Amino acid sequence: MGKIISFANQKGGVGKTTSAVNIAASLGILGYKTLLVDLDPQGNATSGVGIAKKGLKYTIKDILAGEISAKEAILETAYEKLWLIPSNITLAGAEFDLFQEEEDPQNVMKNAFADVKNEYDYIIIDCPPSLGMLTVNSLTASDGVVIPMQCEFYALEGLSQLMITISKIKTHYNNTLNVTGILITMYTNRLLLTQQVKSELKKHYAGKLFENPISRGVKLSEAPGFGKPVYYHDKHSKGANEYLSVAHELATRI
Numbered sequence: 228m229g230k231i232i233s234f235a236n237q238k239g240g241v242g243k244t245t246s247a248v249n250i251a252a253s254l255g256i257l258g259y260k261t262l263l264v265d266l267d268p269q270g271n272a273t274s275g276v277g278i279a280k281k282g283l284k285y286t287i288k289d290i291l292a293g294e295i296s297a298k299e300a301i302l303e304t305a306y307e308k309l310w311l312i313p314s315n316i317t318l319a320g321a322e323f324d325l326f327q328e329e330e331d332p333q334n335v336m337k338n339a340f341a342d343v344k345n346e347y348d349y350i351i352i353d354c355p356p357s358l359g360m361l362t363v364n365s366l367t368a369s370d371g372v373v374i375p376m377q378c379e380f381y382a383l384e385g386l387s388q389l390m391i392t393i394s395k396i397k398t399h400y401n402n403t404l405n406v407t408g409i410l411i412t413m414y415t416n417r418l419l420l421t422q423q424v425k426s427e428l429k430k431h432y433a434g435k436l437f438e439n440p441i442s443r444g445v446k447l448s449e450a451p452g453f454g455k456p457v458y459y460h461d462k463h464s465k466g467a468n469e470y471l472s473v474a475h476e477l478a479t480r481i
Contacts (some may be wrong), residue, residue: 229348229350231349231369231370232349232370232477233365233366233372233373234247234353234373234374235354235372236376236385237356237362237388238356238381238385241377242410242413244267244275244353245375246375246410248272248276249467249470250373250470251263251351252458256308257471257478260348261308261309261351262311262350262351263311263351264350266355266365268314268318268319268355269316269355270313273313273314276309276454277454278304278313280313286315286317288320290312292324297312297342298342321361322359322361325360333360333363334364336368337368349478352368363400367401367404372404373408374389374410375441377412378413379420386409393406411440411441412441414441425440438472439473442469444465450466
């Protein structure tokens with residue numbers, strides 16, 4: 228049975244989309260049939276796998292609006308065992324539309340993905356940087372959550388808020404939802420602050436931390452500009468190896 232995993236953090240600029248794109252691509256490289264779902268109106272996951280945001284026939288917005296099935300919006304990417312449901316700025320109005328649903332607005336995505344879930348080993352959802360209805364829908368549909376975060380103290384505060392939200396969704400909408408893992412991104416080992424925050428994370432979330440953090444790297448920063456996951460930009464880079472390692476660990480967790 229396929230697993231749906233949300234990549235969520237209400238704080239922007241933490242490497243969420245970078246992690247969703249590269250872990251989805253890495254799962255494909257490891258042999259898992261993977262669907263990447265871009266749920267962010269910015270559409271960065273879409274462009275990150277080489278799909279132009281302009282001129283798209285269908286996007287995730289059309290699925291959430293009930294105008295098409297999930298299958299109709301799926302695009303094949305140039306990368307091994309990796310498919311995409313794209314997004315663009317038209318998704319920005321979907322948050323309000325979901326609030327207008329008369330019955331179970333939190334279940335729109337779960338219902339829409341019911342007929343494709345078992346066609347993939349993994350469905351990776353890149354959530355927007357907020358805790359609004361789009362993210363609530365994603366978490367309600369998911370089997371697990373990956374939380375990418377930087378080693379800074381504001382990130383710790385945000386993590387506490389996100390954990391409360393996840394707990395509420397588990398209680399009210401999705402009793403099988405669990406935190407699959409917390410992924411440290413933009414890691415710089417030599418900084419004292421990094422060590423302090425990592426120590427706090429280990430103290431409170433030891434069992435949830437992925438073994439390998441994701442380091443800052445030139446190749447990792449360059450890859451989105453070429454519309455490529457980092458492995459396909461430079462498979463010998465540190466970022467490519469780190470994301471492959473995290474994808475392998477993810478597959479053992481869920």
